[in-house]
Amino acid sequence: MTDKETHAGYDCFIGEYRQPLSGGCERTDMDPITHGALAYLLYVGYVMGRVIISKSTQTHHLPATWAFVPLAIGSQFPDLIDKPLAYWGVLVSGRSLAHSAFSLLLIGALLNSVTWIQSRDTVSRLPTRLRASIPTAFVIGYAGHLLGDAAYGLLSGEFFSVRFLVYPVSALSRSSGDELAPWVRVINLYRDPSTVIHVEIVAAALIVFVGLRVWKYSRKRADKLN
Numbered sequence: 001m002t003d004k005e006t007h008a009g010y011d012c013f014i015g016e017y018r019q020p021l022s023g024g025c026e027r028t029d030m031d032p033i034t035h036g037a038l039a040y041l042l043y044v045g046y047v048m049g050r051v052i053i054s055k056s057t058q059t060h061h062l063p064a065t066w067a068f069v070p071l072a073i074g075s076q077f078p079d080l081i082d083k084p085l086a087y088w089g090v091l092v093s094g095r096s097l098a099h100s101a102f103s104l105l106l107i108g109a110l111l112n113s114v115t116w117i118q119s120r121d122t123v124s125r126l127p128t129r130l131r132a133s134i135p136t137a138f139v140i141g142y143a144g145h146l147l148g149d150a151a152y153g154l155l156s157g158e159f160f161s162v163r164f165l166v167y168p169v170s171a172l173s174r175s176s177g178d179e180l181a182p183w184v185r186v187i188n189l190y191r192d193p194s195t196v197i198h199v200e201i202v203a204a205a206l207i208v209f210v211g212l213r214v215w216k217y218s219r220k221r222a223d224k225l226n
């Protein structure tokens, strides 16, 4: 099994590219690093929205560092489930069960329920802020992944290509990319990082991350001096 196919003279990695009308290869999938960066930007947007609504200038309202763990896991979760299961033949497609919006809603509701039960437990081992951050960060990371995978189809008006969002209502077919082992797929993706990483999203996430750290540091220094 080859991991490439040729379109109009171009070698395209199967499952990550499509042949546009003009010929050649175009990215349709998002790589793990960009998924993580997009999730971070969405989470910062959510937290900033809350800060603006509460009119707070306190640095503890910034994205909590410990929220990065559930956020990172959520941002990769659909691929961690669907890609291996499709490769082993359990699922029909590498974008199916965990790439469905129904799964997102179900898992989000489940996590919220578990957190709510935990919050009633007076001897909970989890810090309150961590407990409160887990479901939100995970769900934002998860939703960001689906958004990233569906972006190309939604923006180009090819709604049929994003039918995985309503799986199992809409039937899916197996793609040749599902024959690739997930680890081979990732290695193939990063053979030439410049062609797969969405630099604008990753750069924006880095700038926001550094900017927030600098702002937090300067606020703390100002508070100490006062």
Ligand SMILES: [Zn+2]
Binding pocket: 078, 079, 095, 099, 145, 149
């Ligand atoms: Zn995906």
